[in-house]
Amino acid sequence: MPSESGKVVCVTGAGGFIASWLVKLLLQKGYTVRGTVRNPADPKNSHMRELEGAKERLTLCRADLLDCQSLREAIYGCDGVFHTACPVTDDPEQMLEPAIIGTKNVIIVAAEAKVWRVVFTSSICTVYMNPNRAPDKVVDETCWSDLDFCEKTKNWYCYGKMVAEKTAWNEARKKEVNLIVINPVLVLGPLLQSTVNASVLHILKYLTGSAKTYANSTQAYVHVKDVALAHIIVYETPSASGRYICAESVLHRGELVEILAKSFPEYPIPIKCSDDMRPRSKPYKFTNQKLKDLGLEFTPVKQCLYETVKSLQEKGHLPLQRCIQDFKWISAL
Numbered sequence: 613m614p615s616e617s618g619k620v621v622c623v624t625g626a627g628g629f630i631a632s633w634l635v636k637l638l639l640q641k642g643y644t645v646r647g648t649v650r651n652p653a654d655p656k657n658s659h660m661r662e663l664e665g666a667k668e669r670l671t672l673c674r675a676d677l678l679d680c681q682s683l684r685e686a687i688y689g690c691d692g693v694f695h696t697a698c699p700v701t702d703d704p705e706q707m708l709e710p711a712i713i714g715t716k717n718v719i720i721v722a723a724e725a726k727v728w729r730v731v732f733t734s735s736i737c738t739v740y741m742n743p744n745r746a747p748d749k750v751v752d753e754t755c756w757s758d759l760d761f762c763e764k765t766k767n768w769y770c771y772g773k774m775v776a777e778k779t780a781w782n783e784a785r786k787k788e789v790n791l792i793v794i795n796p797v798l799v800l801g802p803l804l805q806s807t808v809n810a811s812v813l814h815i816l817k818y819l820t821g822s823a824k825t826y827a828n829s830t831q832a833y834v835h836v837k838d839v840a841l842a843h844i845i846v847y848e849t850p851s852a853s854g855r856y857i858c859a860e861s862v863l864h865r866g867e868l869v870e871i872l873a874k875s876f877p878e879y880p881i882p883i884k885c886s887d888d889m890r891p892r893s894k895p896y897k898f899t900n901q902k903l904k905d906l907g908l909e910f911t912p913v914k915q916c917l918y919e920t921v922k923s924l925q926e927k928g929h930l931p932l933q934r935c936i937q938d939f940k941w942i943s944a945l
């Protein structure tokens with residue numbers, strides 16, 4: 613464990629949704645952060661410079677996951693690495709190489725730099741995507757998705773994350789890197805960046821009228837601040853080890869739209885299921901006990917959804933329908 617004065621850490625993909633929160637909390641805790649981005653001058657990274665403590669303790673380093681030398685420049689001299697950077701896409705051309713080779717490169721460079729620990733952001737999709745799992749099985753950190761199933765169903769994001777996590781464990785074992793993995797479910801919550809990332813888009817489509825119906829399926833959710841905190845807690849706990857499922861609860865899409873409609877009735881939230889002939893899909897069971905045992909208190913999903921929508925409004929991604937209506941009423945006077 614590095615000493616308090618030596619808390620220099622690298623966060624890859626620092627301008628992303630989860631990483632921005634991670635950098636924010638690390639700066640709040642007094643860490644000095646080297647955040648890698650592919651283009652420090654890109655306006656989409658400008659929010660990073662506004663974070664409290666950024667002026668004094670954040671450096672944005674230009675780095676690409678496929679360029680080891682650029683990673684060396686960011687990682688050498690750090691006590692730890694948080695590897696979050698990864699494309700979030702189902703396009704195999706864009707996904708596989710940065711996810712898999714990029715992760716291997718980060719572990720290799722972290723080993724060369726002799727950092728104390730690497731925390732890798734994997735995903736629940738390396739854990740639960742398995743058609744042979746018994747319906748009542750509680751999904752825990754011993755579960756692995758079925759790689760052939762991901763390939764057959766052309767789920768290239770899950771395939772890429774699976775191979776990336778396996779590669780990370782193999783490489784860490786070979787190079788004696790102290791590796792911890794976080795496996796988050798779908799992450800929601802307030803955006804720090806100005807753009808909308810893929811997981812928050814999942815909610816936006818139910819508010820804009822672009823989704824006319826909801827699917828007969830389930831999804832697990834977690835608050836972005838809890839995901840960022842989970843990374844820091846496992847980094848700072850010397851006894852932490854292995855994988856950590858980071859999830860608050862699983863909802864059927866019908867429950868999700870009901871919660872959204874209760875808090876935000878002004879939006880055209882779908883009320884019809886696209887497939888109500890089939891029995892209602894059941895949520896899978898999971899445990900988040902490992903992170904709870906380390907002291908993480910998860911934000912309830914209703915609060916998480918509320919904060920997500922509020923943030924989408926504040927960032928200008930959703931019309932403030934109520935305000936518009938109020939304004940019309942006032943201007944009619």
Ligand SMILES: NC(=O)c1ccc[n+]([C@@H]2O[C@H](COP(=O)([O-])OP(=O)(O)OC[C@H]3O[C@@H](n4cnc5c(N)ncnc54)[C@H](OP(=O)(O)O)[C@@H]3O)[C@@H](O)[C@H]2O)c1
Pocket residue numbers: 625626627628629630631649650651675676677678696697698699700710714733734735736773795796797798799800809810811
């Ligand atoms: N959000 C979720 O629901 C969720 C759930 C489970 C796991 N995760 C994992 O959490 C991590 C962050 O996700 P996020 O939702 O925060 O995504 P995000 O906002 O899209 O951020 C992804 C970051 O990865 C960087 N990146 C992509 N390709 C790169 C490359 N070739 N070289 C260097 N950087 C590259 C991007 O940097 P640029 O700015 O340079 O493009 C971006 O900052 C990912 O590993 C994702 O798989 C996310």
